[in-house]
Amino acid sequence: MEPSRQLSAGAVPIFREGILLTLSKWWALQMAVVQEWGGRNSALIAEQLGQDVLSWFTQSKEPLYIDDLEQILENGLMSLNTMEEDGSTEEVAEKLMILHEECLDGNFTSIQKLREASAMEAGHSRISKVVDDEDEDCSDTDESMEMAVDAPENRPCRAPEIVMVKEPKPAQAVDPDGWTVVGSKKNKGRKK
Structure with a gap:
């Protein structure tokens, strides 16, 4: 043997x-x-x-x-x-x-593929954590934010970059006397 x-x-x-x-x-x-x-x-x-x-x-x-x-x-x-x-x-x-x-x-090709897959999974979990944190931080603000993820293909082992994109504010109404009408934060998001 x-x-x-x-x-x-x-x-x-x-x-x-x-x-x-x-x-x-x-x-x-x-x-x-x-x-x-x-x-x-x-x-x-x-x-x-x-x-x-x-x-x-x-x-x-x-x-x-x-x-x-x-x-x-x-x-x-x-x-x-x-x-x-x-x-x-x-x-x-x-x-x-x-x-x-x-x-x-x-x-060692298979091990390298396992490394890359593990790095990608770690990157995705970090992105979801950042997104969750941002959702909590933005809940009390007037401006709504949207997350955009940019993951260029020429950087396979690095975590994707996170870019903040601001949505434009809705136009505020002006009443006949020239005053700007501002909605109350208190009622924002609540149905009457």
């Missing part, structure tokens, strides 16, 4: 990142962490799962079988009081096995 190939010293940290990025997209695991189904230490348990997976790939002297990896992933979920029934454990295991094979060959 031929011994399994080992990752180069330079490939190990990149592969570790690939494991963490893959696990961060695993819905069942992330839900268990966010909801703390494994208790207050749920995030630490998930981190330990990532370490266990990395150790399995890097320390094993025997050939690597996907069934063994699936068992590690299932045990990780069980430690978070979680069971999945959607087949995602097998999908995650398969993705990790493919990443490992690519890293053995010095191919």
Whole structure:
């Protein structure tokens, strides 16, 4: 029996990142962490799962079988009081096995794609946070604001820029005596 190939010293940290990025997209695991189904230490348990997976790939002297990896992933979920029934454990295991094979060959393209996807997701969550904050800030003002997002395609890894666009104020009415009629802030937005 031929011994399994080992990752180069330079490939190990990149592969570790690939494991963490893959696990961060695993819905069942992330839900268990966010909801703390494994208790207050749920995030630490998930981190330990990532370490266990990395150790399995890097320390094993025997050939690597996907069934063994699936068992590690299932045990990780069980430690978070979680069971999945959607087949995602097998999908995650398969993705990790493919990443490992690519890293053995010095191919880090899939990990780069995971990085870019993760950066885009982080950018979108920051944009929605800014939009939510702006909605709160603008609720007491006379001027209405509209958010416009500009995401040039020549900057794929940077978060999109946020540009504020002011809508023009409606023309104010002038009564016959020359006075400008201003609506009350108190009644603005309320129906009578």
